[in-house]
Amino acid sequence: MEATILRPSLSSFNPDNALFCEREKEMEQHVKRGLAVRLAALALLAATIGGCTGVRVPKAWEPLLEEVRAFEQRIGFKKTATFVEFSEEQGRVPFCGHVSRLYLPYSYEDPAILWYDVATEQECRAHADGADVYFGSVEVLGEAGAAVSPEVLAVQLQRFLYLVIHEDCHEQFEFPYGIEEALCNLIAYKAMARFSEEKYGPEAREYIAIQRYASRESERTRAIRTHYEELAGYYARYERKEMSAEALLKERALVFGRAERALTWKRGSLNNVGMANEMTYSRHYPLLESVYDALGRDLARTVAFFKRVDTIKPSQKEFMEEHDFVSKDSVEFIRAYETEIVGTIEAALAEVTRR
Numbered sequence: 001m002e003a004t005i006l007r008p009s010l011s012s013f014n015p016d017n018a019l020f021c022e023r024e025k026e027m028e029q030h031v032k033r034g035l036a037v038r039l040a041a042l043a044l045l046a047a048t049i050g051g052c053t054g055v056r057v058p059k060a061w062e063p064l065l066e067e068v069r070a071f072e073q074r075i076g077f078k079k080t081a082t083f084v085e086f087s088e089e090q091g092r093v094p095f096c097g098h099v100s101r102l103y104l105p106y107s108y109e110d111p112a113i114l115w116y117d118v119a120t121e122q123e124c125r126a127h128a129d130g131a132d133v134y135f136g137s138v139e140v141l142g143e144a145g146a147a148v149s150p151e152v153l154a155v156q157l158q159r160f161l162y163l164v165i166h167e168d169c170h171e172q173f174e175f176p177y178g179i180e181e182a183l184c185n186l187i188a189y190k191a192m193a194r195f196s197e198e199k200y201g202p203e204a205r206e207y208i209a210i211q212r213y214a215s216r217e218s219e220r221t222r223a224i225r226t227h228y229e230e231l232a233g234y235y236a237r238y239e240r241k242e243m244s245a246e247a248l249l250k251e252r253a254l255v256f257g258r259a260e261r262a263l264t265w266k267r268g269s270l271n272n273v274g275m276a277n278e279m280t281y282s283r284h285y286p287l288l289e290s291v292y293d294a295l296g297r298d299l300a301r302t303v304a305f306f307k308r309v310d311t312i313k314p315s316q317k318e319f320m321e322e323h324d325f326v327s328k329d330s331v332e333f334i335r336a337y338e339t340e341i342v343g344t345i346e347a348a349l350a351e352v353t354r355r
Helices: 061-074 121-126 157-170 177-199 205-239 245-263 272-282 285-294 299-312 316-323 331-354
Strands: 093-099 114-116 132-138
Touching: 061 157, 061 177, 093 121, 093 272, 121 132, 132 272, 157 177, 157 205, 177 205, 177 272, 177 285, 177 299, 177 331, 205 245, 205 272, 205 285, 245 272, 285 299, 285 331, 299 331, 316 331
Parallel strands: none
Antiparallel strands: 093 114, 093 132
16 A cells, blocks of 8 residues: 555644543644645643543533634634534544654654555554554544534533634644644643633633643643654664664663653553654744743734744745755755744844844
């Protein structure tokens, strides 16, 4: 079976579905199929602190969604066509990714990861041929026009808020995914916390659950970066022929073990695809959070700042032509273009702070 050209991108997925409440976490996922369509950004494990709260999405979810959308507009979001209707027809969408155990991908966009269009984990593993395998499913397609499904309404309240805000955020910007995923996580976490304070107040169970979610997910970013960078050090040594493949695999197993404990993944479930996917949401998060802090932790000001950066950044086409890149899908281009956008953000922030 040949790998499909449609590469889903997914965020933190723990294959052990039975551990949701017992291990105080939720599964959050992101899938992107094709070059023109963005699917659900359901990102990052929702690890709540202190026990499962049992706070669910209210049966009358439309008023809540209207309140969230009104809040979004106050911070500068334009209206979107996502999650505006209900549909019972949307089912879970499977994804399957493979990559060599001897290569650590840069992000979920790294072309070394092969994404397959298969329905079952058995089919996914049948074509692995010794590669790392990452299989799972998402409960919604998050491109513009996607409907609210029973799967979406079955999640906990904090995840519902996250899904809506993160997906609506993607409709506001045209950054490369390595920037935009982290930015939309930042905005989602900060907006969730602010919204919960306004709507529920600090004594409510809903407020406590949402605040814990947002705080814990921000903290996880640092752990992800630490473990990825440790892995990257070993892979760099392997590339320089300073260590054997056997030694590399032994060292990475130790790193994965520590990462699984820190990130509350099931033992033996984390691999290079999962780690690269996690890093897509984490690599630039500290920089973006520092921008939010520098702007007085003002969400509306932060959204306006990044909208301005979006208008002044070089386009992919301009950057390719200037630097003689042949393909925008190469890992070299993905790295370089993200670095260029980081420079644009830093220059724009320096200009704002000088004022």
